[in-house]
Amino acid sequence: MSQEIDHDNAERLAALLNILAAAAEEDEEAIPIDTLDGYLTALVCGPVLAAPVQAMDALFGEDWPAALEEQEVLDEFMTVLHERWNEIADALEPEALSANPDEMRLTPMITEFDEATKASLLSQGVLTAEQLEELPAPGVMWAEGFMQAVDDMETEWYAHEADSESGQMLDALLMAIAAVAMPEGEQREAYIAEAYEPDDEVDQDVLLDDALYAAQDLRLFWLQSSGPLND
Structure with a gap:
């Protein structure tokens, strides 16, 4: 059974992220909640003991608290x-995953871009008309956030030999996630065929469903590996 998202909390998180988007330089790309959520999920899944502030530092730079402090909402944001x-950690609780590996427990934050959402993003300056x-x-943005976290911790994530059984399993699981962000075309078709x-x-x-199962499997993969886990 998928873990429920606290929608009030999610909406408040999105609203506070909009403060960071508004404070960003004009040439900086806004970071949507989807990307942050994917990054957070990778941190929970992965081989390194992590904290959510690491996702913020990686995606927004180490000075990100300043805009929230100016609005006196940093504590609320945290x-x-x-x-x-x-x-996310509850959804990826190892005992529950091990007891029923075929159960979908993870519910990602995926923005639904209906017309009302598009109008809101435009009015808030989160996205331009061209975007x-x-x-x-x-x-796509969730998967990109997940894979960015993997790339940022490349040494730890790719600790296994590529041609080993563990290395091949890791590659297959990560490919299932990366596939979500593949554009229509030859690479995507080749992946699906294989x-x-x-x-x-x-x-x-x-x-996307298979990517979420892959994320759950990655939690168990690292549990069975020798590295530390986010308990």
């Missing part, structure tokens, strides 16, 4: 950020 972190026309498919049966109907929703 509270809602930790609540989301705890939701709205090029909005990514559902799950990873799925010919008669399978594979769309973005299927790729």
Whole structure:
């Protein structure tokens, strides 16, 4: 059973992130909540004992607290950020995953870009009109955040020999997540042909579901490895 998201907390987290977006330089790309959520999930899944502030430092730079302090909402932000972190950790609780590995427990924060959401993002300055026309498919920004965390901790994540059984398993799980962000084209088609049966109907929703299962499997993968875990 998927873990429920506290929607009030999620909405407040998104609103506070908009303060950071508004304070960013004009040439800086806004970081959506999806990307942050993917990064947080990778930290919980991964081989390194981590804290949610690491995601903020990596995505927003170490000076990110200043804009929130100016609005006197930094403490509130840390509270809602930790609540989301705890939701992810609860969803990826190892005993529950081990007891029923076929159960989907992880519920990502994926922005639904309906017309009302698009209008809100435009009015808040989070995205420009040009960016709205090029909005990514559902799950792309979440997967990009997850894979950025992997890249930022490349040494720890790729500690296994690439041709070892563990290395090959790790590569397959990470490919399932990276596939969500693959654009339509030859690379995506080649991945689907290799990873799925010919008669399978594979769309973005299927790729995203399989990426979430892969994230759950990664939690158990690192549990069974020798590295420290986020207990």
